[in-house]
């Protein structure tokens with residue numbers, strides 16, 4: 350039977366620093382663009398942020414920054430649900446249930462865990478269990494689509510496996526989510542050419558003052574070719590970032606200037622800076638407006654979290670009933 354029920358899009362972001370262009374193009378923009386045609390759930394993955402070294406005051410500030418960013422990027426709380434992972438305890442309850450189904454061997458092959466191990470970091474159990482908590486975020490809310498950057502692909506595969514395993518054992522209960530990873534913005538490069546990431550000090554912030562934006566753009570690493578020499582646009586980080594923002598004509602023009610020479614990296618960086626300012630300047634006003642109203646941000650988050658909890662409770666009741674737990678109402 351055909352149904353008109355809107356599909357649900359869900360994504361979360363860790364409040365571990367200032368949101369950056371990688372977050373915007375990889376996750377926020379594709380998610381928020383869908384809010385008129387899908388049910389959008391956007392949340393602070395604030396429990397996921399706790400497995401890193403963190404400072405309570407920074408955590409608080411970063412949470413406000415993320416909320417203000419979501420709103421400045423166009424999230425409309427009257428259409429979409431904005432909430433905090435930490436305010437929905439059912440997420441952790443489902444994470445426990447899932448953790449009792451996932452083999453240890455599967456978990457120990459997670460990239461996030463193996464990378465931490467390879468770097469010789471102190472690994473807490475939060476790092477190890479990270480993909481299970483993420484699966485619970487997604488499966489508790491019956492998400493159909495999950496917009497994320499390429500780095501989250503394996504987590505989505507693990508989520509799908511967990512859902513399939515559960516459904517196979519206990520009957521159709523969990524929706525199998527689809528990842529939504531765009532080819533063009535799957536990995537936005539940072540100023541050093543590596544993946545842009547809050548933890549790497551290589552970001553171009555989504556919102557910063559002009560001086561900070563300039564500093565970040567000027568720090569983009571290029572080769573040492575002089576002004577007159579022709580340059581390779583395909584390997585240049587400035588062009589890669591500009592290509593996310595420019596129109597096809599503007600991108601083509603920059604590439605031609607690279608190839609013909611007489612155009613320096615300094616020129617390209619200034620063009621990029623102008624583009625950043627033109628694209629994100631007006632949104633920055635919204636961002637600053639919300640950062641001046643933290644009480645309102647908190648109220649919005651709490652209201653959204655209450656609604657999210659209502660849905661989560663119902664779903665968890667059904668899940669617990671499926672596995673033969675009799676304590677919750679059904």
Ligand code: ADP
Nearest residue numbers: 363371372375376497498535536537545546547
């Ligand atoms: P970070 O790695 O900077 O801490 P988060 O964990 O908050 O970022 O990620 C939030 C979302 O942004 C995720 O969907 C992630 O895949 C996406 N994302 C982060 N960095 C990039 C990037 N450089 N390119 C594309 N998407 C990214």
Ligand code: TRP
Nearest residue numbers: 359360361362363394397483486
């Ligand atoms: N793990 C994601 C990241 O590091 C953030 C996240 C947590 C998430 N739970 C999620 C993303 C659920 C999408 C869906 O970027």
